[in-house]
Amino acid sequence: MDEKLIEKMLGQALRQYGRNIAIDPLSPHEKQILKLALQERRTEEPDEGLHAHIEDVVYDYVTNQGLFS
Secondary structure, eight states: OOHHHHHHHHHHHHHTTTOOTTTSOOOHHHHHHHHHHHHHHHHHOTTSOHHHHHHHHHHHHHTTOGGGO
8 A cells, every 4th residue: 555645545534524634734643543444444344445445434533433432
């Protein structure tokens, strides 16, 4: 997985929830937990697309669900 692409896609997904990572960047810890959750999601549902996985992970993160609760 291309790290820069993943970070860009995470940033775009977070923007939907009002977080502009250009102004309020992700901390190294946030990046790590989001990427870990993404890897887990891709393992659990390999047939689902990357974009859908990212949307799901960011939604869970923003709403404190799943791994983030």
